[in-house]
Amino acid sequence: MSEYDVTSLVGGSVGRVEKRFATLAEPPHTLRLECGREIGPVTLAYETWGELSPEGDNCVLVCHALTGDSHAAGYYTSEDQKPGWWDIMIGPGKPIDTDRYFVVCSNVLGSCMGSTGPASIKPGTDEFWGMDFPIVTIGDMVEAQRLLLDNLGVKRLLSVVGGSVGGMQVLEWSVRYPERVASAIPLATTCEHSALAIAFNEVARQAIMADPAWNEGAYHGGPFPDYGLAVARMVGHVTYLSDEAMRRKFGRNLQDRCSLTYRFEPEFQVESYLRHQGRKFTERFDANTFLYLTKAADYFSLAQAWGGGSLTRAFSRAACRYLVASFTSDWLYPTYQSRAMVQAMKKNGLQVSFCEITADLGHDAFLLPSARLNSLITGFLTDTLARVREGGDAL
Amino acid sequence: MRFDLSVIAQWVEPGARVLDLGCGAGVLLDHLTREKGVRGTGVEIDEEKASAAIAKGLTVLHGDIFAEIADYPDQSFDYVILSQTLQQVYEPARLIGEMLRVGRRGIVSFPNFAVWYNRLMFLLLGRAPVSRELPYEWYDTPNIRVIPIKDFRRFCRKKGFAVRREVTITTHHHEEEGRVVTFLPNLRASYGIYMLERFAER
Numbered sequence: 001m002s003e004y005d006v007t008s009l010v011g012g013s014v015g016r017v018e019k020r021f022a023t024l025a026e027p028p029h030t031l032r033l034e035c036g037r038e039i040g041p042v043t044l045a046y047e048t049w050g051e052l053s054p055e056g057d058n059c060v061l062v063c064h065a066l067t068g069d070s071h072a073a074g075y076y077t078s079e080d081q082k083p084g085w086w087d088i089m090i091g092p093g094k095p096i097d098t099d100r101y102f103v104v105c106s107n108v109l110g111s112c113m114g115s116t117g118p119a120s121i122k123p124g125t126d127e128f129w130g131m132d133f134p135i136v137t138i139g140d141m142v143e144a145q146r147l148l149l150d151n152l153g154v155k156r157l158l159s160v161v162g163g164s165v166g167g168m169q170v171l172e173w174s175v176r177y178p179e180r181v182a183s184a185i186p187l188a189t190t191c192e193h194s195a196l197a198i199a200f201n202e203v204a205r206q207a208i209m210a211d212p213a214w215n216e217g218a219y220h221g222g223p224f225p226d227y228g229l230a231v232a233r234m235v236g237h238v239t240y241l242s243d244e245a246m247r248r249k250f251g252r253n254l255q256d257r258c259s260l261t262y263r264f265e266p267e268f269q270v271e272s273y274l275r276h277q278g279r280k281f282t283e284r285f286d287a288n289t290f291l292y293l294t295k296a297a298d299y300f301s302l303a304q305a306w307g308g309g310s311l312t313r314a315f316s317r318a319a320c321r322y323l324v325a326s327f328t329s330d331w332l333y334p335t336y337q338s339r340a341m342v343q344a345m346k347k348n349g350l351q352v353s354f355c356e357i358t359a360d361l362g363h364d365a366f367l368l369p370s371a372r373l374n375s376l377i378t379g380f381l382t383d384t385l386a387r388v389r390e391g392g393d394a395l
Numbered sequence: 396m397r398f399d400l401s402v403i404a405q406w407v408e409p410g411a412r413v414l415d416l417g418c419g420a421g422v423l424l425d426h427l428t429r430e431k432g433v434r435g436t437g438v439e440i441d442e443e444k445a446s447a448a449i450a451k452g453l454t455v456l457h458g459d460i461f462a463e464i465a466d467y468p469d470q471s472f473d474y475v476i477l478s479q480t481l482q483q484v485y486e487p488a489r490l491i492g493e494m495l496r497v498g499r500r501g502i503v504s505f506p507n508f509a510v511w512y513n514r515l516m517f518l519l520l521g522r523a524p525v526s527r528e529l530p531y532e533w534y535d536t537p538n539i540r541v542i543p544i545k546d547f548r549r550f551c552r553k554k555g556f557a558v559r560r561e562v563t564i565t566t567h568h569h570e571e572e573g574r575v576v577t578f579l580p581n582l583r584a585s586y587g588i589y590m591l592e593r594f595a596e597r
Contacts, residue, residue: 323449342456346466351436353449355457358442372442375450383452 009369011093013083014049017074019114021045022106024147031109031144037134041123044148045070045114046106049090050098052154057388059154060096060381061145062086062105063162063169065367066236066293067285069113072105073098088369095377100385101158108169109144110136110293112286118217119286130288131217138165138300142172146180156180158388159381163187163366164333165293168300171341175306178319183384185323185377188330188366190337191311191344192301197332200239201294204232208287217288229287230278237277242329242362246270302341311344321351323380325373327365328358353380396426398566398573399586403476403502406560406590407431411473414438414498416460416490417480421448428453438463460484464493472498479586481505482529482538488554495593500559504588507563509543509581528585545581551591560590 025031025040032038047070052059062072064085073090075083090096090103110133112119118133149157160173160181167189174184193201211228213219241249250270254260257267266272307314322345326338335356345352357372359365366373396404400423407413409431415424418437425448427433437455439445445457456463460480475498477490482505484490494501506528513524523533531538544563551558563584566573576584 321454339458343466346456346463347468349468349471351434351454353454353456355442355446355449355455357446372446376446379450379452386452 009088009371009374010095011091011097013087014074014091014098016078017047017049017071017076017084019045019047019070019076021114022148022151024144024151031140031147033134033140034137035135039116039134042109042116042144042147043114043120044106044109044116044144046104046148047071047073047084048105048152049073049103050101052102052152055389056153056155057158058101058385059149059157060101060103061149061157061160061173062090062096062103063145063160063166063173064105064108065162065164065166066297067111067281067290068166069111070105070107073103085367089374089377095374096161096381097378101381102154104149104152104154106145106148108141108293110141110289110296112289113284115144117286118288118292128220130220133288133292135295135299136292137296138168138172139176139305141296142169142176145169145173146177149180156182158385159183159185161185161187161377162189164189164363165297168297171302172300172305174318174320174322175302175314178317181320182388183321183323183380184318185325185380186338186341187325187373188327188333188363190333191303191314191341193298194337197239198298200235200332201298204235205291205294207231207235208291211287214287217291219287224282225287226279226282229282229285229290230275232278232287232290233281233285234274234278237274239332240362240364242331242360244329244360245362248360249273311340312347315341315344315348315350318345318348318350321384322353323376324352324354325366325376326354326356327361327363328356329360330363330365332363396422396571398571399504399564399588400426400478401571402562402564402588403478403504404431406502407433407474409433412471414464414467414472414475416464416475416477416494417483418444418448418453418455420444421451421453421455423476423478424448424453424455425451461486461490461493464490464497467497469496470499474498474500474502476502478502478504479506482540482542485539487540488550491554491556491591495556495591499592501556501591502589503591504586505542505547507544507581507584507587508541509545510565510585511582514582526585542587543581544584544587547587547589551589555594556591557594558589559592562588564588 030038030040071084072086073084092099107113107115110117162170167186170186208228211225213223214225253269255269255272302314303311326335342354413433413435415437448455475494516524563580565585
């Protein structure tokens with residue numbers, strides 16, 4: 001998912017990995033969604049690294065962000081140019097050490113990256129779900145992940161970790177299934193979207209829906225609303241960076257020319273960069289899926305879902321220890337939002353560590369190499385495992 | 396571990412709930428967690444120190460002491476520790492009040508400004524004392540207050556903080572050896588360490 005060329009700070013590669021698929025909620029069961037509708041069977045794509053201990057106490061669930069997928073570490077083939085999106089964090093000797101932990105990353109329910117969603121075929125038909133697909137929530141995604149872990153024989157998570165929308169799943173896990181989570185690491189995330197974040201998502205959705213090719217979501221068979229999807233990605237991309245990062249990376253530099261053209265062509269480097277990112281995105285992602293996933297993120301409100309509007313009451317359900325981290329230049333989910341969740345955790349007597357990491361790379365900082373983030377996660381997971389093995393209580 | 400910290404560590408019972416304000420890289424908290432099984436949380440404003448403490452597996456909040464302590468419900472802790480930070484605090488009375496709100500007891504330590512060599516330096520050289528305990532020049536010091544032991548005792552009486560225990564020590568900063576001073580502590584001790592309670596609970 002990451003478009004950065006990153007090199008790892010520590011540790012080795014997990015090597016080759018295979019994407020696998022789990023079929024869940026098979027008849028007679030169904031998955032009951034928060035919107036009231038039921039679906040089933042449901043497919044989730046997932047990948048695993050490392051081994052589950054005989055005691056079953058070393059599983060770390062990694063939750064991906066908005067348009068990410070199950071491929072968090074390693075390579076599919078020997079010709080692969082890039083490893084999984086969090087290869088810097090997951091591997092032997094890395095903070096999420098695959099020699100010590102059994103690491104699972106699943107693609108979320110509703111995504112087009114191998115799971116059941118608007119881009120998959122409606123069971124019993126030969127048609128795509130499209131906009132008939134029910135609205136799924138972060139809670140529904142966690143519910144599907146829970147079914148997957150049941151299938152894998154994982155009863156309790158040593159930790160659940162993720163950034164951004166992945167961090168929302170982390171928070172949801174800790175409150176929805178407190179007895180199954182020993183620790184949680186929400187990174188660069190929020191307990192609910194600000195108006196600003198919803199606004200950007202709405203602009204992105206409108207870009208897709210205003211594309212004539214979108215055709216109320218019934219575009220399968222083509223042409224695809226690639227233009228709208230590319231613009232949606234461009235909007236998103238701006239929110240993942242920061243003023244400082246963009247200034248340093250592009251400034252007002254011109255692309256492939258030395259003077260202005262006085263025409264509406266891409267002239268500035270930042271323009272051609274965004275167009276490139278938008279175009280690249282249309283090659284791997286589905287427009288309807290983007291609508292659904294942004295909606296799920298906008299709907300997410302831990303306080304509304306579990307606390308009758310009170311975040312403190314929502315966290316009164318939790319029983320795990322937390323490591324919360326935010327980044328100074330993240331203007332999509334600014335530090336004050338992380339502090340709000342930390343405050344609610346403290347009011348409930350929960351053990352929580354918090355660090356605001358200095359980084360000028362904006363919201364995307366959690367995907368990039370950071371010695372600081374590495375040391376935080378390494379220490380936190382090591383200590384949590386030791387505590388779990390000492391007495392079964394991570395607190 | 397520093398001598399002053401080991402004195403504080405002796406005062407904390409095993410298994411206690413501890414809040415360490417200005418915990419730095421977590422030396423005391425680490426000791427209390429490993430040796431005494433306390434359930435501890437630290438607060439540290441410096442990102443590097445806070446992250447170093449978290450990396451040790453400690454529970455630490457990167458943030459401002461006043462902001463972080465305000466979130467805790469009354470009597471959340473058995474001990475709230477403020478080790479060698481009082482001289483840098485803007486509203487010491489309010490902070491100690493907060494410490495005794497969220498904690499049953501507060502432990503406060505600070506360098507004694509009235510120690511004889513500070514007096515001598517001021518008297519003989521006519522210059523602001525620079526010592527091992529307060530190694531800063533007037534223009535670069537984070538220490539906004541000077542605290543003689545005698546004045547701290549008066550302050551506690553005036554503000555209604557009950558001194559449960561007092562140990563005055565002389566030690567070199569960052570050294571593990573030191574001894575307790577009982578005779579003329581305001582003149583001879585380099586540090587004062589106090590366990591405080593609210594008068595109301597006496």
